[in-house]
Amino acid sequence: GAGVSQSPSNKVTEKGKDVELRCDPISGHTALYWYRQSLGQGLEFLIYFQGNSAPDKSGLPSDRFSAERTGGSVSTLTIQRTQQEDSAVYLCASSLGSVSGNTIYFGEGSWLTVV
Amino acid sequence: SQQGEEDPQALSIQEGENATMNCSYKTSINNLQWYRQNSGRGLVHLILIRSNEREKHSGRLRVTLDTSKKSSSLLITASRAADTASYFCATGSNSGYALNFGKGTSLLVTP
Numbered sequence: 001g002a003g004v005s006q007s008p009s010n011k012v013t014e015k016g017k018d019v020e021l022r023c024d025p026i027s028g029h030t031a032l033y034w035y036r037q038s039l040g041q042g043l044e045f046l047i048y049f050q051g052n053s054a055p056d057k058s059g060l061p062s063d064r065f066s067a068e069r070t071g072g073s074v075s076t077l078t079i080q081r082t083q084q085e086d087s088a089v090y091l092c093a094s095s096l097g098s099v100s101g102n103t104i105y106f107g108e109g110s111w112l113t114v115v
Numbered sequence: 116s117q118q119g120e121e122d123p124q125a126l127s128i129q130e131g132e133n134a135t136m137n138c139s140y141k142t143s144i145n146n147l148q149w150y151r152q153n154s155g156r157g158l159v160h161l162i163l164i165r166s167n168e169r170e171k172h173s174g175r176l177r178v179t180l181d182t183s184k185k186s187s188s189l190l191i192t193a194s195r196a197a198d199t200a201s202y203f204c205a206t207g208s209n210s211g212y213a214l215n216f217g218k219g220t221s222l223l224v225t226p
Contacts, residue, residue, distance in 0.1 A: 004157075031212075033214075035216075042203065042216050042217055042219055043203070043216040045213045045214075045216075048212040048213045050212075055212060056212040056213065059213075089156070091157065091158070093158075098207075098212060103148070103163060104214060105160065106157040106158040106159070107157055108156045108157040109156050
């Protein structure tokens with residue numbers, strides 16, 4: 001597609017429920033990133049994909065968080081047993097290659113509210 | 116982890132004035148990028164400066180990089196109300212896979 005597409009734009013879920021957030025990167029971009037941004041804060045790195053593999057998942061805050069990428073394209077971030085502190089904007093980004101010298105392009109984010 | 120730290124946290128100026136934002140980082144970098152974010156949504160890339168560059172221009176934007184001081188500055192000249200946004204610096208290290216972002220500078224430009 002023309003840009004990074006994320007869905008849903010907004011999600012309100014009850015504490016304890018599982019949620020899935022989807023990211024469709026720019027066509028041809030091999031690198032894909034997930035970040036989290038809490039209200040008024042900077043971006044917190046979660047996970048990086050190169051193709052379908054995740055060489056760096058060091059930012060995932062707990063084992064309730066997981067992500068996968070299939071076909072070198074679409075990625076899904078899953079949060080199990082959501083907690084109120086999971087409320088944030090989840091931003092996906094993609095780039096042609098690694099960040100060394102490459103611009104990364106962000107989607108509009110998925111705003112998650114856990115009530 | 117957040118490596119870049121922007122300063123000031125918030126900046127309020129009038130249209131026509133220049134806005135300067137600073138970024139400091141801790142470890143060696145390959146490049147440093149500046150991004151803009153409107154209303155807490157997606158970030159838009161503004162400019163990338165490589166570690167062997169000292170200054171770069173793009174329209175009304177001017178970015179400098181001082182690797183000896185591990186700092187960068189973003190200057191927006193002749194600011195407009197539409198420049199109101201949060202501005203983030205991000206660094207990509209030689210060994211890292213992803214960009215590390217600071218907490219950003221919130222810029223308000225009043226007419």
